Amino acid sequence: MYLDVQTLRNFYYRSSLGRAAQLAIRDQVTTLWPKADGQSVVGYGFAVPMLRPYLTTAARVIALMPGPQGVMHWPAGADNLSVLCEEGLWPLADDSVDRLIVLHGLDSSEHPTGLLEESYRVLAPEGRALFIVPNRLSAWARRDGTPFSVSRPFTPSQIESRLAYHGLTTTRHVTALYQPPRRTRFWLKAGPLIERIGRAIPAWRGGGVLIVEVKKQVPRPTRPGLGQVISNPLKVLEGIGKPAPEPVRRG
Numbered sequence: 001m002y003l004d005v006q007t008l009r010n011f012y013y014r015s016s017l018g019r020a021a022q023l024a025i026r027d028q029v030t031t032l033w034p035k036a037d038g039q040s041v042v043g044y045g046f047a048v049p050m051l052r053p054y055l056t057t058a059a060r061v062i063a064l065m066p067g068p069q070g071v072m073h074w075p076a077g078a079d080n081l082s083v084l085c086e087e088g089l090w091p092l093a094d095d096s097v098d099r100l101i102v103l104h105g106l107d108s109s110e111h112p113t114g115l116l117e118e119s120y121r122v123l124a125p126e127g128r129a130l131f132i133v134p135n136r137l138s139a140w141a142r143r144d145g146t147p148f149s150v151s152r153p154f155t156p157s158q159i160e161s162r163l164a165y166h167g168l169t170t171t172r173h174v175t176a177l178y179q180p181p182r183r184t185r186f187w188l189k190a191g192p193l194i195e196r197i198g199r200a201i202p203a204w205r206g207g208g209v210l211i212v213e214v215k216k217q218v219p220r221p222t223r224p225g226l227g228q229v230i231s232n233p234l235k236v237l238e239g240i241g242k243p244a245p246e247p248v249r250r251g
Contacts, residue, residue: 002108003147005070008046011147017183020191021146021208022049027195028176028211029053029101029130039098042122044090044115045105046147048074048082050132054099064090068110088114092122100129107133107151116166123216129168131212133159135175140208143181148208159212167221168214174199175207 011018029050041058043051048063055061055075063082065071071084085091088111100123102115109115123129134141136153143149154162160170178198179191198206 001150002066002069003104003150005046005065005072008069008104008147009072012049016188017146017181020179020188021177024179024191024195025132025176025209025211026050026053028174032130032172032174032211032213033099033128036099040096041099041101042092042097043101043103045069045103045108047101047103047105050101050103066105069108087111088118090118090122094121095124097122098124098127100127101132102129103132104147104151106131107153116163116168120167120216120220125216125218127216128171129214131159131163131214133210135208135210138177138208140177140181146181154210156210159210163212163214167217169217170212171215172213174211175209176211177208178206181208
């Protein structure tokens with residue numbers, strides 16, 4: 001289920017907990033991708049908090065926002081770079097994206113297959129994508145009041161296998177949001193320290209969100225299609241004997 005764009009904007013830009021979450025996730029994103037000089041950078045869902053570091057150096061930056069969520073002008077105070085689009089129909093050419101960031105996209109999607117197919121289509125052969133999803137094992141996925149508690153959470157194996165099925169091979173993975181989803185002053189102040197401790201411990205299961213970097217598998221992996229299934233049907237009636245003819249009655 002997609003949250004309204006106003007709800008997401010208010011969380012990330014107007015609440016102290018949201019600003020702390022934005023900083024924690026973006027720090028991990030920029031650690032993985034410190035630069036995008038001269039590249040095409042695209043975000044899908046509500047990825048704009050992660051796109052800002054690349055505005056001045058990337059060749060182009062585009063924020064795709066799904067129809068059920070709604071769209072807002074971004075970035076504030078500058079020419080608009082956000083576009084309203086359908087989940088399975090992005091206004092981008094094949095193999096045209098060097099860096100793709102999906103936040104509040106896959107976990108909120110009503111048609112995840114179409115979203116992942118579009119991700120594969122637009123990603124350049126040497127491109128990379130980051131999928132950021134709630135960690136099913138964390139408190140952020142279970143505590144009400146944040147965008148991560150109203151969408152579909154994943155375990156590490158679930159997200160990686162789902163991406164691999166669509167030809168998106170995992171290259172690296174990290175987590176973020178080790179701090180608890182609490183709005184009290186003590187926890188917000190302690191948040192940066194907790195994040196540093198969490199990153200120092202190789203705990204793939206520990207953070208509130210899973211961040212998976214993938215590359216496009218070329219050539220694309222083959223999967224059994226409908227034709228193959230039909231050509232090898234399940235013979236559910238095998239073993240049932242043919243009906244014997246009724247005996248001829250003589251009057």
